[in-house]
Amino acid sequence: MSGFTEIRVELGDRSYPILVGEGVLDTAARSPGAGLPRRLLIVTHPRLWDLYGTSLARTLATQGCTVEHALVPAGETSKSLSMVNRLYRVMASAGLDRSSAVIALGGGVIGDLAGFASATWLRGIDVIQVPTTLLAMVDSAIGGKTGVNLPFGKNLVGAFHQPRAVWIDPCVLRSLPARDIRSGMGEVVKYGVIARPGLFEFLEDNVARCLALEPAAEARMIADSASCKAEVVSADEREGGLRAILNYGHTAGHAVEKVAGYRRVRHGEAVAIGMVVAAKLGERIGMTPPDVSERLERLLVSARLPVRVPAGLPVGPMVDAMRLDKKASSGMPRWVIARGIGHVEPGVEIPESLVVETLCELGADAKNGHTGKP
Ligand SMILES: NC(=O)c1ccc[n+]([C@@H]2O[C@H](COP(=O)([O-])OP(=O)(O)OC[C@H]3O[C@@H](n4cnc5c(N)ncnc54)[C@H](O)[C@@H]3O)[C@@H](O)[C@H]2O)c1
Ligand SMILES: [Zn+2]
Structure with missing residues (x-):
């Protein structure tokens, strides 16, 4: 056509x-x-x-x-x-x-x-x-x-x-309400990080035009993101391998959504928080260079997306939610970690103590420590 x-x-x-x-x-x-x-x-x-x-x-x-x-x-x-x-x-x-x-x-x-x-x-x-x-x-x-x-x-x-x-x-x-546009933008940023460095740079320069739905900017971000998803699905329809990279930001993101309540936090907002959690964890284990975390956080802030765990969210139930996530294996969440903009590694295991520390640093409530439930 x-x-x-x-x-x-x-x-x-x-x-x-x-x-x-x-x-x-x-x-x-x-x-x-x-x-x-x-x-x-x-x-x-x-x-x-x-x-x-x-x-x-x-x-x-x-x-x-x-x-x-x-x-x-x-x-x-x-x-x-x-x-x-x-x-x-x-x-x-x-x-x-x-x-x-x-x-x-x-x-x-x-x-x-x-x-x-x-x-x-x-x-x-x-x-x-x-x-x-x-x-x-x-x-x-x-x-x-x-x-x-x-x-x-x-x-x-x-x-x-x-x-x-x-x-x-x-x-x-x-x-569509502006908040839903921003939420969708969380996933767009994700494609930039996992496999589309050009899209990431475009967003860094044009985020306001994207949020304002300026036709050329809007068309670019939609087509780039959709083509990234199409490429990953074409290579791995049933999530045997590559498709796992689409889960970047979703390990902690799903936990935030679940514990905060789906009404309070939109999916894309939770993914934004989850990407920051993954980036900080990646830094701690020496996989994510600090400037990658900084660029990511700066872009999310300019897209008016949240970059901290909602105040007072208890860390225990979040860790429990991660263990029960469909993508966890034997109760261990599998993290997708960025090595650079446009390059991520799936299937990374991270000690739970580091996860708890990082979540608390980003605003989760430490008093409500993890429950230790299997
Ligand atoms: N199948 C998948 O691969 C996949 C991936 C991610 C998310 N999901 C699912 O997607 C759902 C969330 O989707 P969503 O964020 O699109 O929410 P949604 O479908 O609930 O839509 C959000 C709101 O916007 C309204 N709306 C939709 N389009 C509109 C428009 N053009 N103008 C005005 N209002 C409009 C809807 O009526 C609704 O109230 C969740 O259930 C999630 O599990 C599925
Ligand atoms: Zn998602």
Whole structure:
């Protein structure tokens, strides 16, 4: 499709395009080359349906598609099995068969939920991911991880289900609250650190333009980040090795999110804090040069992201959360540590005492020392 950036996730016969550009939604929906199924279900939130869903549905209808929609309340609580069950009912009444597809129009919540429903309906039907948050554009919509939460844990039930296409129209970010833009920026900075030193330098010079969603800057940060994620997923779909580098900043980040409460700290904010924790730890074990930590922290501050553990957060439960993290091995968290900007090493083990000290130095509450629970 001309006028858009096309990035490919290369997975043999499950390869797919990520199309990035202003107006891509309308153009992709009109493109005869897209070979769209006749029957489609748009899954989205009520507000996004009003803002973007209705016009997308109208365009698809002009192409001869039968389009139904399912509206899901906004918020993480919608990522549940009971919501999947509600979607199955809609899918049944809309007559979605093996040749039909779901369009997931929303942020990570919609992408994960609608992706999982698609992965399991009739043992798997196509899903087109149409991310509407910066976080979803650069991360969750790409790579095929789908799933829902259980009452006792996040993302515990899920499936790998690669989308058939990802359509990214940066225009939709205009309606996204500024805090969610900054949160998405946490992941963008992560790509710079793990594998895109050019993107990192670009952000150092242009962070204000990115936050203001200036079109050229916005297009650059989205395309660079999405292509980094696509490259890593193409090389390691199921996290056998390389994909672990995407977890940079997430070991401590997930713990901050869990202990602070998901409502209080956004995912990308927690990742920003987690990257600083990883950098300080990296310095302590002699892997991360101090100037790398300094540049990282300076960039995060200029993106108005947090770089300290929220005041009073107890260190014990944070360490416990890290031991229970899905990516831990035999109760030992595996750290991704930066050796330079654009170069990280996964699978690093770090003594717990160092982790506790570093977390406390960065603001965690030492009085609430670690529980020693296995
Ligand atoms: N599958 C993956 O690989 C992966 C990776 C990272 C995160 N996730 C998941 O993603 C979820 C978080 O995603 P998120 O940060 O996108 O949050 P989200 O999907 O909850 O969206 C945040 C809020 O923004 C609103 N919104 C979305 N797009 C908008 C727009 N264009 N204009 C106005 N409002 C808009 C939503 O209605 C919601 O209230 C978590 O559940 C997390 O587990 C998944
Ligand atoms: Zn993340």
